Amino acid sequence: EVQLLESGGGLVQPGGSLRLSCAASGFTFSNFALNWVRQAPGKGLEWVSGISGGGDITYYTDSVRGRLTISRDNAKNTLYLQMDSLRAEDTALYYCAKARDSCTSTSCNQLAYYYYVMDVWGQGTTVTVAS
């Protein structure tokens, strides 16, 4: 069974840092792009960041670029989100989500389809930024 399990959330002061992790199992980890998607309390879904299977290509939404850093360790089947200079507006439930289709070549690793059709999601980890 394909599973994603997030951890690392918590309460942090504005300007502080946090590192989220997402442990994966049940699929060939390095063959799939992964994403972080967040949901502020009572609000809709917001895509935050994506990373290629090899980890060499990363994408960010404008509001987090330069403050949040996505990475992965394919030997440990784990996705990360390093969160620095946190703001109140970063308060949300953070989901990691797996791309539906594998991509193992340069012919597809910059195509949006291979990142953003997300078929498996974790249960989420909550980040609260407040003083």
Added chain:
Amino acid sequence: DIQMTQSPSSLSASVGDRVTITCRASQSINKNLNWYQQKVGKAPKLLIYVASNLQTGVPSRFSGSGSGTDFTLTISSLQPEDFAIYYCQQSYNTPSSFGQGTKVEIK
């Protein structure tokens, strides 16, 4: 960035009803449109990808259509387990973006 707009924002329907939700993109996204279902306290679930492809395991009462800028999710006969929030999402380019959601409630 591409803006996704869903309508209605909420609707009330009865079990057995046919339900249609619309999603409009601010520019053409070809068929790169996906639909997700989110129940209270749960993670989103992929229902439909690339406008009309049913994800494995999703009941056939769900269907999607459209291309360009206008898309539709249809539930042919609403079941009790279908009461949830539905989101459209474009996978045409970066940043990916979601609609604001449509809440389907019990009438």
